[in-house]
Amino acid sequence: xxxxxxPLALLAVTLLCLGLTVLLVGWSDIQELRRAxxxxxxxxxxPKGELAGVTVSVDQARAMIVxxxxxxxxxxxxxxxxxxxxxxxxxxxxxxxxxxxxxxxPLFNEVGNTAIELLGDGGNSGQSCxxxxxxxxxxxxxxxxxxxxxxxxxxxxKLRVELSGVNTRPKAVSLPFKPVLxxxxx
Amino acid sequence: xxxxxxxxxxxxxxxxxxxxxLTNPDYNSVVRPFVTKVSAGDTGETRMFxxxxxxxxxxxxxSFDSLGTSVTRDTEGVFLIVDxxxxxxxxxxxxxxIWEGASKRRYASTKRVANVPRQVDQLWLQPGLxxxxxxxxxxxxDEIEGGAAGGDYEL
Amino acid sequence: xxxxxRLWLRLFATVGLVAAVMLSWWWKVDAARAxxxxxxxxxxxxxxxxxxFFTPEAxxxxxSEPPELVxxxxxxxxxxxxQRSFFGMPANPPQIILDGAPLAEEPEIILLRDNAPLLQxxxxxxxxxxxxxxxxxxxxxxxxQIAFEKQTFKLRDNLYGQSxxxxxxxxxxxxxxxxxx
Numbered sequence: 257x258x259x260x261x262x263p264l265a266l267l268a269v270t271l272l273c274l275g276l277t278v279l280l281v282g283w284s285d286i287q288e289l290r291r292a293x294x295x296x297x298x299x300x301x302x303p304k305g306e307l308a309g310v311t312v313s314v315d316q317a318r319a320m321i322v323x324x325x326x327x328x329x330x331x332x333x334x335x336x337x338x339x340x341x342x343x344x345x346x347x348x349x350x351x352x353x354x355x356x357x358x359x360x361x362p363l364f365n366e367v368g369n370t371a372i373e374l375l376g377d378g379g380n381s382g383q384s385c386x387x388x389x390x391x392x393x394x395x396x397x398x399x400x401x402x403x404x405x406x407x408x409x410x411x412x413x414k415l416r417v418e419l420s421g422v423n424t425r426p427k428a429v430s431l432p433f434k435p436v437l438x439x440x441x442x
Numbered sequence: 443x444x445x446x447x448x449x450x451x452x453x454x455x456x457x458x459x460x461x462x463x464l465t466n467p468d469y470n471s472v473v474r475p476f477v478t479k480v481s482a483g484d485t486g487e488t489r490m491f492x493x494x495x496x497x498x499x500x501x502x503x504x505s506f507d508s509l510g511t512s513v514t515r516d517t518e519g520v521f522l523i524v525d526x527x528x529x530x531x532x533x534x535x536x537x538x539x540i541w542e543g544a545s546k547r548r549y550a551s552t553k554r555v556a557n558v559p560r561q562v563d564q565l566w567l568q569p570g571l572x573x574x575x576x577x578x579x580x581x582x583x584d585e586i587e588g589g590a591a592g593g594d595y596e597l
Numbered sequence: 598x599x600x601x602x603r604l605w606l607r608l609f610a611t612v613g614l615v616a617a618v619m620l621s622w623w624w625k626v627d628a629a630r631a632x633x634x635x636x637x638x639x640x641x642x643x644x645x646x647x648x649x650f651f652t653p654e655a656x657x658x659x660x661s662e663p664p665e666l667v668x669x670x671x672x673x674x675x676x677x678x679x680q681r682s683f684f685g686m687p688a689n690p691p692q693i694i695l696d697g698a699p700l701a702e703e704p705e706i707i708l709l710r711d712n713a714p715l716l717q718x719x720x721x722x723x724x725x726x727x728x729x730x731x732x733x734x735x736x737x738x739x740x741x742q743i744a745f746e747k748q749t750f751k752l753r754d755n756l757y758g759q760s761x762x763x764x765x766x767x768x769x770x771x772x773x774x775x776x777x778x
Contacts, residue, residue, distance in 0.1 A: 357532070358532050358570065360533070360568055406568045407571075408569075408570040408571055
């Protein structure tokens with residue numbers, strides 16, 4: 257019994273050291289992986305939720321079928337953020353998700369600008385979520401941002417908006433929204 | 443006896459380590475992209491997007507409107523214009539195209555033709571939506587023939 | 598007997614020490630004996646710069662405001678893929694040396710075909726380019742030295758085993774007086 261106990265103990269120590277080494281070497285990678293994706297998504301039943309001390313709401317949701325291409329629609333979302341902790345978010349990650357886990361990111365091109373122009377109210381049109389984090393209105397009301405997405409028409413009623421900050425990850429919120437369909441101009 | 447066992451352990455360990463060292467893939471093959479090969483006209487699907495090779499044609503000179511001015515580009519070789527149908531799969535993504543020539547050299551799409559509507563670098567692929575697009579390469583004419591004969595197009 | 602053995606050991610150590618000193622001294626002498634002579638080159642001679650073959654064609658002084666030094670050349674990408682960094686990363690273009698002092702300004706690289714900045718070089722597609730350096734306002738034509746360096750390529754580097762472009766070594770130089778345009 258005694259002859260076996262010592263090698264076994266040595267083996268156990270070796271395995272422990274191996275585990276510690278893996279943890280030590282991989283620590284930064286593990287942290288990076290945690291921050292890379294919305295791993296813990298809280299789904300709210302209404303278009304209003306809370307994440308890391310910030311109240312998140314969908315203020316307006318509108319959609320328009322693209323003229324000449326009836327299989328796709330542009331979605332316009334006006335998101336409101338309010339709360340003291342906004343500055344701690346760092347940067348915004350906004351995307352639309354469907355039940356299959358597919359993700360649509362905001363458009364940063366001509367189509368996106370046109371969609372915000374056509375579907376938005378004017379106002380602070382074009383302010384991105386990032387800049388809404390930086391410049392909350394002085395009266396303490398929600399800080400609004402505009403974003404446009406291009407999605408398949410048949411997904412319009414199945415989409416949710418998922419939102420997280422670089423520093424809130426792996427935590428994220430997911431809010432439902434019902435876009436109001438608008439007719440293209442003319 | 444015990445000496446023999448020790449020797450066997452050392453030799454076995456050395457063989458195991460040598461085997462691991464020899465079969466360990468090098469850096470270049472670890473970080474290379476996953477390639478899906480399809481013949482022209484078929485749809486190939488990768489993790490981030492799907493694509494189909496629709497048609498190709500060549501030109502000695504290309505004219506286009508860029509930011510309001512008319513631009514003409516000529517070449518010592520030939521312009522290869524490829525029509526593609528691309529669609530997003532799991533998330534919004536942008537793609538770049540390359541032409542693997544007959545000599546296996548990799549030609550990136552030319553930046554001399556830019557800011558043209560519907561060109562591939564203007565495209566922002568969305569899940570569930572397909573778009574027709576085109577891309578322009580500038581290469582020696584003999585790089586096309588082999589590529590066409592091989593019938594492969596890699597995205 | 599122990600005395601003899603100790604003597605042997607000391608002798609052995611001394612010989613080793615002397616050999617090491619002599620060897621390093623000889624290396625120094627050898628390095629000083631053959632100074633780093635970089636081969637001269639002339640217009641029309643292709644120079645291997647690693648990623649590209651560079652053939653200088655002419656050196657002109659363009660009397661604009663400020664005056665500019667224009668090196669016309671043909672450049673060919675000899676790698677297996679399209680290059681965006683023709684003179685390496687970080688860029689190490691041919692160096693202009695005026696009166697022994699290297700010119701600090703980065704040249705502008707113009708693709709003559711488009712009369713626009715060169716953005717890419719496709720493999721097997723030699724292009725005619727002009728490299729343009731701004732000069733001090735009162736500069737008068739005199740001999741100019743141009744130095745070329747080649748970047749070393751390693752298929753498997755020692756750190757990651759990946760293919761890498763590494764350091765630069767001088768490969769050619771030329772001294773010419775620019776023609777006034």
